[in-house]
Amino acid sequence: MxxxxxxxxxxxxxxxxxxxxxxxxxxxxxxxxxxxxxxxxxxxxxxxxxxxxxxxxxxxxxxxxxxxxxxxxxxxxxxxxxxxxxxxxxxxxxxxxxxxxxxxxxxxxxxxxxxxxxxxxxxxxxxxxxxxxxxxxxxxxxxxxxxxxxxEAGRIDLQRQVAQYLPEFAANGKESIPVEWLLTHRSGLPPFLLLWKNWPDKPARIRAVLEAAPQEKPGTKYIYxxxxxxxxxxxxxxxxxxxxxxxxxxxxxxxxxxxxxxxxxxxxxxxxxxxxxxxxxxxxxxxxxxxxxxxxxxxxxxxxxxxxxxxxxxxxxxxxxxxxxxxxxxxxxxxxxxxxxxxxxxxxxxxxxxxxxxxxxxxxxxxxxxxxxxxxxxxxxxxxxxxxxxxxxxxxxxxxxxxxxxxxxxxxxxxxxxxxxxxxxxMAVMPVGGPTAWFSGVEPAHDAVLRTEDLLVRDGRVRVLFDAFVDTEKTDTLALESSVDGGKNWRRASMTAHGRGAPKGEQATLAGHGHRSWWRVLAEVPTAPGERVMLRWRYSTDELYTGRGVYLDRIRVHDGRGVLLDDEWEPGRLIADGWRPAER
Structure with missing residues (x-):
């Protein structure tokens, strides 16, 4: 099947x-x-x-x-x-x-x-x-x-033309419209007619519907x-x-x-x-x-x-x-x-x-x-x-x-x-590591920022690993940003997410919904040895839909010489504005 x-x-x-x-x-x-x-x-x-x-x-x-x-x-x-x-x-x-x-x-x-x-x-x-x-x-x-x-009874075939069952439906160039297009609103027909007002009785009203002219070329537009x-x-x-x-x-x-x-x-x-x-x-x-x-x-x-x-x-x-x-x-x-x-x-x-x-x-x-x-x-x-x-x-x-x-x-x-x-x-979104995860909340027109303290880079580029549960509309996004001047200027890091429903390839921001799974996210932040870097995760929403928001877990930052921050062991080193720990 x-x-x-x-x-x-x-x-x-x-x-x-x-x-x-x-x-x-x-x-x-x-x-x-x-x-x-x-x-x-x-x-x-x-x-x-x-x-x-x-x-x-x-x-x-x-x-x-x-x-x-x-x-x-x-x-x-x-x-x-x-x-x-x-x-x-x-x-x-x-x-x-x-x-x-x-x-x-x-x-x-x-x-x-x-x-x-x-x-x-x-x-x-x-x-x-x-x-x-x-x-x-x-x-x-x-x-x-x-x-x-x-x-199911074999009386209708969705791919057959409606006019094969209702010959009068062929009027006004509708002879090729299949049954399926009526179910999916691709027929091109107008949203409604004033049947009650412009036709005198039920037979005339039904005939008006069946003989109606398309508003758009059938199959080319969705018209409810x-x-x-x-x-x-x-x-x-x-x-x-x-x-x-x-x-x-x-x-x-x-x-x-x-x-x-x-x-x-x-x-x-x-x-x-x-x-x-x-x-x-x-x-x-x-x-x-x-x-x-x-x-x-x-x-x-x-x-x-x-x-x-x-x-x-x-x-x-x-x-x-x-x-x-x-x-x-x-x-x-x-x-x-x-x-x-x-x-x-x-x-x-x-x-x-x-x-x-x-x-x-x-x-x-x-x-x-x-x-x-x-x-x-x-x-x-x-x-x-x-x-x-x-x-x-x-x-x-x-x-x-x-x-x-x-x-x-x-x-x-x-x-x-x-x-x-x-x-x-x-419904719960269970943390993947430890008893809690960071939750962005679901307020509209809201910025939630979770950032690190200054981290001293000892050797080479900084790698950032974290888990993200992302349920947002495409205009509500999660960004990972870095600053090497104490937070005066920030630039976005490219991220690569892995998991069911994750976007393919490098991404400047993460958004998506419907997959309902945790993604493992990797990012590399260009830095130089001896430089101090700050990182922040920023989730921004617009004024309408919010979905389930974003959860972050198992945040880990390291350079070529080892771990700079591990949130599972040192949760106090992250500074939250708009994020909160959540158990589910």
């Missing part, structure tokens, strides 16, 4: 044969520096537990949940980031935190100036663990799974488009002879026991459904209990791009099924090799838009410190996100009604990142 490339240079592979848990896996639970190959055991079933039970530090998770709770609050002129949210974090099959905050219903309308009009306080409905949210574009994952089920998934939903219906909502029910939600997930929730559960936006165009009023997306609404609430409602627990079950290689509680919704295909990047020509078959990959803007080339997920316009991290057997679900009462109140991306980052920081 072919392997799935799970890292930048094909060094971490997943195989279907690795689905069963290896005995050594237990030793790596919670250890960020030991990524785990393969899928989780297909027998893994989510259960309640504590962070400590799976070797997680509970403090970063608690801090993230406090921030999310704070973001749901607001009074007077201070708007909440979102009215309500439910957060769920699972690691190694254990739900370590699930918490509701804020309100599923708080507002009744929006004034012309954009401010919200609150309901009487006794009519506010608190968010609960079982609150049902409109998950908007997370629906695209359900449609993608349904399509891949049709692939709802039309891709609407067309895929129609394709799945056409080849199977069943409506999309039935395909989702029979193929996903029913076998996985996702009883709170589906299209068009029953009026009986409306009191559990989070409200979304107060809409004036079209004049829908407060949307509560029906799909927020206007195009999905105009298609009867069932569409390939939006329309699914779900709970945090149900989405966690779906995420665990993916981590398990397509199986949960003995019910298989996809084969392991199909899951591998879905989590394999197909957009190498568009490196900022890594994408598998339906799944987004390696998107730090909401995955933050969990991002890696094989970390999968999706977001939705109404506020939800799911992050699935096979390397650590983890998943994070955030459901929020950030469009309640207005879509114009802003983004909840900070909350998405905070929850993913909370889990990333909760």
């Amino acid at each position: 072919r392997a799935l490339v799970f890292t930048l240079v094909a060094l971490l592979t997943m195989t279907a044969g690795a689905s069963a848990a290896h005995p050594d896996d237990r030793d790596s639970t919670g250890r960020f520096d030991r990524p785990r190959p393969g899928f989780a055991s297909p027998l893994t079933v989510l259960r309640e537990g504590t962070p400590e039970s799976v070797r997680l530090d509970p403090r970063p998770l608690a801090a993230a949940l406090r921030r999310i709770k704070n973001w749901t609050e607001g009074s007077g002129s201070v708007r909440p980031m979102f009215a309500g949210a439910v957060s769920l974090v699972a690691h190694d099959g254990v739900i370590v935190r699930q918490e509701a905050a804020g309100f599923a219903l708080r507002y009744r309308e929006v004034r012309p100036d954009g401010s919200g009009v609150e309901l009487p306080r006794d009519q506010w409905i608190p968010a609960r663990d079982d609150t049902i949210f409109d998950v908007a574009s997370v629906t695209k994952l359900f449609t993608s799974i349904v399509v891949m089920q049709q692939v 488009s709802d039309l891709n998934l609407i067309a895929l939903g129609v394709l799945a219906e056409r080849v199977s002879g069943q409506p999309l909502d039935e395909l989702v029910r029979q193929g996903i939600t029913e076998p996985l026991g996702m009883s709170d997930t589906g299209y068009n929730p029953s009026p009986e559960v409306r009191n559990r459904v989070a409200a979304t936006e107060f809409v004036t165009d079209p004049p829908r009023g407060l949307v509560h209990g029906e799909v927020h997306d206007e195009n999905a609404w105009s298609l009867g609430g069932v569409a390939g791009h939006a329309g699914i409602f779900s709970t945090a627990r149900d989405l966690a079950v779906l995420g665990q099924a993916i981590l398990n290689g397509g199986t949960y509680r003995g019910r298989q919704i996809l084969r392991p090799d199909t899951v591998e295909d879905m989590l394999t990047n197909r957009n190498h020509d568009f490196p900022e838009d890594s994408h598998g078959l339906g799944f987004e990959l390696d998107q730090r803007w909401y995955m933050e410190g969990l991002a890696s080339p094989c970390t999968a997920g999706h977001t939705g316009f109404t506020g939800p996100s799911i992050v699935i991290d096979p390397l650590s057997r983890s998943l994070v679900v955030l459901l929020a009604n950030r469009v309640h009462p207005s879509r114009n109140w802003g983004s909840n991306n900070p909350a998405r990142r905070a929850l993913a980052q909370g889990l990333a920081e909760a």
